[in-house]
Amino acid sequence: MLNFSFNQEQESFQAMLRDFSLHELLPQYTKWDREHKHPRHLWKRLGELGVNGLRVPEEYGGSGADCVIAGIAAEEIGRGDFNLTYAVMLNALVSEIIANHATGRLKKTWLPQIASGDKIVGIAITEPAAGSDVAGIRSTAIHKGNHYLLNGEKSGISAATIADAFIVFAKTDPDSGSRGISAFIVPADLPGVECKGYEDMGNVPIGRGSIYLNDVEVPEENIIGLENKGFTQVMNGFDLSRLLIGLQCIGAAFQSIDETIEHVKTRHAFGRPLAKFQGVSFPIVTHFTQLELIKWQAYRGLWLRDQEKKHTKEAASVKWLGPKLSQEAIHECMLLNGHYAYTKEMPIEQRLRDVIGLEIGDGTAQVNQMVIARELIGKDFRSY
Incomplete structure (x- = not known):
């Protein structure tokens, strides 16, 4: 049976985070970039909301949530403050490594503090x-x-x-x-x-x-x-972080598209709203469609991980195309919003700069294509 809907718990979590992200994170998103500051208090706040400990077992102060919920958190927080999605992606990777491989003493020392937001690892x-x-x-x-x-x-x-x-x-x-x-x-x-x-x-x-x-x-x-044995530990973790990175980029891109739609509906040129021009609406439709496809590939990969099924090529495809298509969409949104979007008065220019960085981290496009090729063709035919 195929089911592409979130369950009630996931929908409630998504709604809560969407509200928090847009009303508490987004208004200050550009502030931390301009001031070169890390908002430690907001990282701590995410701990209070249970975001930092999603992949921390309950016995160590986390929620032991499934990977799909972690993906929802990455996407929704990416809408408000792209950089605070590291509280999802980084903590998920670190928490899994510690929870699955560390001694009991290390787990008791570090996992509760990661979950609460008291410590950043x-x-x-x-x-x-x-x-x-x-x-x-x-x-x-x-x-x-x-x-x-x-x-x-x-x-x-x-x-x-x-x-x-x-x-x-x-x-x-x-x-x-x-x-x-x-x-x-x-x-x-x-x-x-x-x-x-x-x-x-x-x-x-x-x-x-x-x-x-x-x-x-x-x-x-x-x-x-x-x-x-550290190499095998981290390579398995990359499959999770690559899926979450794709979703955090997609969240930032979708937010840019939502803001741009409002702009082109209200901004007029030649006597009618910009949205009525196909040269404006069609690019928005194109980017939306591409992002939707990668988004659901990401959630499929996370579902596969929750089912303990192989998901390496799915993760690599999301990491390859998620940041790429997101930065292209954000770039288009900048152009459609005009010269004000090029200033630091709007968040679009910062989203573009932030997302570009994730085209590099956790594997470049070329590396992820090599991973997919290896999975499709076989290890004997890999080029590295």
């Missing part, structure tokens, strides 16, 4: 010489006595300047390729950890930057899962 994988090729990371973690000694540099890390801790991936067996990677929880205030922010064109309030690890002593109990 980033994920540090990318390096200057290793982006999409996760197996190529060079950071090392050498086991010495009762601790690991971490050295290396992580780059392009979301929440680098605002996080309280990071899940850091490093080589514990440098000669074993992807099989020699381990994951650790590394508090940001440990001696030897240095975080520096970037001057990015978008996603400014999320504090992206580099993390430098210089002889950082991490207690051996802070390892997540088995030594040398």
Whole structure:
């Protein structure tokens, strides 16, 4: 049986978040970008609403919600404040890694604080010489006595300047390729950890930057899962985060379309509303249709994950086309709104800058196409 509708619980959650997003988040969306600030109080507020702990088990202060509900949260919050959707996407990825692989002590320490919004935990994988090729990371973690000694540099890390801790991936067996990677929880205030922010064109309030690890002593109990098994942990998590990224971009694009529809219905040219010109209405229809198709592919992927069915190619397709089609739609909305939309008086220009950044993170278009090709044709025919 096919059923493309949300259940009552999901519809209620969607309505609550839509109201919160449009009335509490949207009016201040551009403020944090202009002031170069992260609204920690709003991250905490999302914790109170249960958003941060959607993928945290109930026993650790979360709701243990299904992936479809997490997708609803990403889409709806993306309408109001694109950067605060990291409270959904980032927390979902981090929470799953900790809940599925960490020790009981680490779960009790970190999961309740993630769910409440008291702590922000980033994920540090990318390096200057290793982006999409996760197996190529060079950071090392050498086991010495009762601790690991971490050295290396992580780059392009979301929440680098605002996080309280990071899940850091490093080589514990440098000669074993992807099989020699381990994951650790590394508090940001440990001696030897240095975080520096970037001057990015978008996603400014999320504090992206580099993390430098210089002889950082991490207690051996802070390892997540088995030594040398970190690669498989994160690769499974990418399937979830890619679906959520697609929906957060789509949420921002749909909000831009809704605002643009109101504009073209009320703005007149040559004696009639702009909406009556096919050159205006047809582009809106085109973008709406494309976004709807990717949106439901995303929810299908999340449903498959909830059913514990394979969804790698679905996630890759959403990550490839979700940000791409969203930025194209937002760009069109900017043009249809005229020169005011190019100013910082309206949120459209910031949405465009913010969404473009997610065309890179969690796998570029080319990488995701390679993933799809591998799934369709087979691993023996992959090009990397």
